[in-house]
Amino acid sequence: MGRVALVTGGTRGIGAAIATGLKSAGYTVAATFAGNVEKANAFKAETGIAVFQWDVADPDACANGVTAVTSEVGPVDVLVNNAGITRDGWFHKMDHTAWSQVIATNLGSMFSMTRPVIEGMRDRGFGRIINISSINGQKGQLGQVNYSTAKAGVIGFTKALALENARKGITVNCICPGYIDTDMVAAVPEKVLEGIIAQIPVGRLGKADEISALVAYLASDASAFMTGAVLTINGGQYMAN
Ligand code: NDP
Numbered sequence: 001m002g003r004v005a006l007v008t009g010g011t012r013g014i015g016a017a018i019a020t021g022l023k024s025a026g027y028t029v030a031a032t033f034a035g036n037v038e039k040a041n042a043f044k045a046e047t048g049i050a051v052f053q054w055d056v057a058d059p060d061a062c063a064n065g066v067t068a069v070t071s072e073v074g075p076v077d078v079l080v081n082n083a084g085i086t087r088d089g090w091f092h093k094m095d096h097t098a099w100s101q102v103i104a105t106n107l108g109s110m111f112s113m114t115r116p117v118i119e120g121m122r123d124r125g126f127g128r129i130i131n132i133s134s135i136n137g138q139k140g141q142l143g144q145v146n147y148s149t150a151k152a153g154v155i156g157f158t159k160a161l162a163l164e165n166a167r168k169g170i171t172v173n174c175i176c177p178g179y180i181d182t183d184m185v186a187a188v189p190e191k192v193l194e195g196i197i198a199q200i201p202v203g204r205l206g207k208a209d210e211i212s213a214l215v216a217y218l219a220s221d222a223s224a225f226m227t228g229a230v231l232t233i234n235g236g237q238y239m240a241n
Helices: 013-024 037-047 059-072 094-124 133-140 146-168 190-198 206-217
Strands: 003-006 028-033 049-054 078-081 127-132 168-179 228-231
Touching: 003 013, 003 059, 013 028, 013 037, 013 078, 013 206, 028 037, 028 059, 049 059, 049 078, 059 094, 078 094, 078 206, 094 127, 094 146, 094 168, 127 146, 127 206, 133 146, 133 168, 133 228, 146 168, 146 228, 168 206, 206 228
Parallel strands: 003 028, 003 078, 028 049, 078 127, 127 168, 168 228
Antiparallel strands: none
């Protein structure tokens, strides 16, 4: 097939499942990470996927990083904007650092990662942009005003960018996962997590592979008529409360 896929935050958690899923589907994959070099090297050794380190919150680092991926791997046909962080705390106690880090990493990265690839996609007449939002961007969550704001912004970004590029062979879609069993969720206090699982009709956390399978579809030619979509995948949690 020869298409190149770039997955941010692709060395662990949901991103690692997405990267390996796309590799199995025949893409040449590059995965980025922030600072966990040991994990990234283990992932590279295990999967043979090229890894690149830069901070998606830094626009210049993203532009330089995309240049490196383009020259070492090839022009990006599929971009998965997956990297994200939480800095939870109630808003009336939140400092500006917790706000700005989450906005820059989860939302600022949409500009900084997509801007360097979109012109090439338009010129080539093909592109797939898949953004990872969250159920908490759809319905809000206590202690996550910063995160819910950023993830809701991802939905608006997706829809507007989809409209601008619909005639250019580029689709832009967004996935809102519910609670998925990764390090990010392992950081949630056990009692809080028990309460969350009790609210999920399916009765368990999601698996990273369940998100990866949807990304593989969105990356494929088969999804060409789907753009600007907001896909919820949350074990029924969005309906339940
Ligand atoms: P993890 O914390 O398990 O992994 C995060 C990945 O993103 C790591 O590869 C990490 O790199 C990378 N990353 C974090 N910050 C940066 C940065 N500034 N620059 C570059 N890379 C960065 O997260 P998940 O797999 O759980 O989450 C993936 C995405 O899915 C996120 O956008 C998250 O908000 C979203 N999501 C997750 C849900 C869940 O339940 N897990 C639910 C809904 C949405 P490193 O290893 O170097 O730290």
